[in-house]
């Protein structure tokens with residue numbers, strides 16, 4: 001992995017380039033990682049993946065824990081790792097233990113031995129040694145170290161413990177993984193600015209290739225987030241990429257970009273699609289279409305599934321376009337203006353239920 | 368494979384055609400299966416839009432829909448009525464059924480069915496027929512057959528795009544050779560672009576089933592496609608093809624995939640089985656489909672263990688496999704049935720009760736089974 005920052009705008013917002021050996025071209029940041037289920041993007045068959053914009057869509061986020069539903073790390077290794085197993089040789093994989101769908105951090109069961117996750121095969125306690133074994137068998141391009149993520153409402157003491165553990169597990173993970181590879185050191189700290197800063201400082205001192213920032217989208221308010229994000233990014237090395245999880249909404253992604261985040265997860269698209277909605281907000285911040293109402297979708301489960309692939313593709317397209325606009329604004333040195341314009345033009349209801357023919361029209365036009 | 372591209376008016380014979388969209392270009396395969404189901408929604412808007420919405424991606428937008436280069440077929444809705452029969456009430460006017468969306472009774476007339484299908488714009492559209500299960504006997508079979516004939520005239524009259532869309536009539540008549548004969552003659556008289564053999568695969572024994580297919584194909588014109596509705600098992604397809612049928616449903620490959628079962632030359636492969644967890648071979652090492660080229664049994668096992676979402680890949684393989692069954696069976700591909708019988712189309716008289724064994728032997732001869 002190679003990463004370089006190419007442009008700055010309004011302080012900390014930055015545009016860069018991420019290169020992965022097997023991807024068809026450099027991926028421009030800020031970028032979106034497509035979320036996956038067992039390594040394959042949701043709703044969309046692998047042979048239709050090339051219909052998404054390339055190389056923007058070539059960064060996939062994978063949770064190694066998904067494969068515990070039936071595959072041993074050894075078998076994955078025998079098959080030849082993630083790229084081989086998933087039939088996606090020219091896609092980049094970033095492994096993060098948690099997601100917001102099927103591998104949800106369960107802080108109350110996490111202990112000093114390992115991190116706990118709620119999964120479809122029950123609650124799992126993952127030790128650093130297990131995790132590193134999974135990683136070494138799967139061989140993702142990028143991987144985040146094991147973290148103890150806690151929600152915003154835990155005690156100061158518990159939050160402090162989570163930072164201590166996350167840093168200790170970082171050391172264990174680095175020690176266990178032979179050469180280090182492309183390790184992203186995990187940073188937590190909940191909604192405490194000092195703990196965030198402390199964790200970031202500890203991680204910044206380690207030999208890591210980038211940073212994974214967790215513990216967001218777990219009950220903190222949108223107002224307190226900029227301070228938390230800035231506390232972290234202020235102490236990180238500028239030349240290393242930063243990946244964040246848990247900032248889903250467009251406004252949240254913009255908060256992240258403002259604080260100097262480069263890579264974002266896309267669980268938001270998954271949830272929006274699952275809810276049966278097509279995104280129609282103006283991706284460039286200019287109002288192109290108005291939508292006054294949001295009728296709830298009353299179709300059967302069956303028909304919903306039927307439409308999801310189409311809507312998911314639309315939504316993914318749409319969000320990738322949004323990120324492209326962000327990059328253009330940064331390169332033009334106008335990120336703050338872009339952000340302001342975007343937030344002003346956003347409406348309370350900017351996604352359409354699938355029963356609305358305008359949603360269908362939007363889908364038809366944009367693909 | 369270009370299965371289906373041969374279907375454009377005016378018809379030539381086509382050797383390989385599943386009803387439904389070519390699984391070739393990798394349309395999400397469980398969507399393919401849904402195509403026959405669109406009609407049950409009942410809402411005119413949905414009826415017109417739903418089946419196309421799946422294809423919008425492939426076609427580059429709704430406006431390009433009419434230029435969709437591949438064959439497409441829409442169901443009249445009648446087939447759905449069979450499965451919803453306890454909710455359906457069939458009168459001379461049409462079929463009344465409860466909307467699965469809001470539970471309200473809805474009437475689907477032959478005219479409406481055609482109107483909706485005209486709007487969707489598929490290459491092949493199906494007449495609305497009066498479907499009864501083959502297990503039913505007595506005057507209801509006769510009534511349904513005659514009603515199907517009356518409705519075909521209403522369908523033909525309602526059909527607004529006969530130059531672009533091919534209306535298929537459906538032969539009914541249960542297992543009764545006399546009724547089937549009346550129906551098939553009646554439809555042939557109407558000189559339709561193609562014909563379907565309906566009312567089968569509803570629980571009748573194989574012998575009766577093949578006898579009906581043989582009788583209908585023998586009476587249908589040579590130069591028109593014949594579609595056997597509701598048939599999807601590989602062996603049934605082979606047998607029906609030998610009897611001169613051209614098109615089939617593809618419900619079976621996708622339905623069985625949902626249970627994690629893959630079709631392979633040796634029979635079936637149950638991917639949920641624990642031993643698959645360490646099997647790093649493809650589903651079918653002799654298959655050259657996208658799934659077999661890229662994925663191991665172990666990975667697909669992991670996909671299908673807990674839920675059905677992984678079945679997409681299995682469906683893809685299964686459809687591909689069925690396409691291959693059809694292709695291998697086409698005379699154009701050099702597979703001829705020189706043993707035990709050189710003729711593709713068997714006379715009815717030779718169609719005996721040991722047909723299954725007979726075809727199995729044939730199957731073996733062609734290298735399909737050991």
Ligand SMILES: [Zn+2]
Nearest residue numbers: 314317366367
């Ligand atoms: Zn779109």
Ligand SMILES: [Zn+2]
Nearest residue numbers: 654656659684
């Ligand atoms: Zn295959």
